[in-house]
Amino acid sequence: MDFDTGSRLKEERERLRLSQRQLAALTGVTGGMISMIEQNRTSPSVATLKKILAGLGISLGDFFAGSADAGTKWHFRHEELREITPAAKLGDAGARVIFRQVGRPGSSAVQMLHETYAPGADTGPELYSHDAEEAGIVISGQVQVTVGEDTQLLTAGDGYLFNSRTPHRFHNPGPEDCVIVSACTPPTF
Structure with a gap:
């Protein structure tokens, strides 16, 4: 699965009308790191991504979720x-x-x-x-x-x-x- 972490992060940050600097202040992750992630120049650790997403108010699952599954499916290949x-x-x-x-x-x-x-x-x-x-x-x-x-x-x-x-x-x-x-x-x- 090809997932564009940088674009997705930028989309969520901009949805909340936050600058990279504002998100950095909220999360304790440097603005430089956020910028590099958004440009896909570096990949965040799970712990770093969780800190950033906490500042955005979304979970890792929601961040990586695609469209909702139809119906109440109970089995998965x-x-x-x-x-x-x-x-x-x-x-x-x-x-x-x-x-x-x-x-x-x-x-x-x-x-x-x-x-x-x-x-x-x-x-x-x-x-x-x-x-x-x-x-x-x-x-x-x-x-x-x-x-x-x-x-x-x-x-x-x-x-x-x-x-x-x-x-x-x-x-x-x-x-x-x-x-x-x-x-x-x-x-x-």
Whole structure:
């Protein structure tokens, strides 16, 4: 899925009639960074994008959502899972993190994600938090999860469950992709 993060961010900022400088003051993200994102000269980490979107009053899911699904659909093929991550390259190796959501953002009290972390990929250098609880099971590969001050290496078959208000971070230190199926309630993307 080709998603123009920069154009979408500029559209939302202009919809609220904010300058880049005003948005920077609201979010704590520099005006230069906002400018570079809007020009697609850099890709924001998940934590940075969440800060910016909080200033705009929209969730990650709404930011990346396309048109609404028709009817009350309960089944979704792999190709119908909606990518809700920035087209960002993260981690030391320039590796991607991909979040694919089951269903339409905002249509349920629970958010199910199919997450893929390429080798070296992570959710960003900063720990982040959000108002929810989340759980997941590692399907393949390995992931280093930091919750608060505790870091654990989880491998295929291992799971996690924590209060997302505690700052956390995910990182794939392994030589292969890590795949996780996770749930979050209430939805935060």
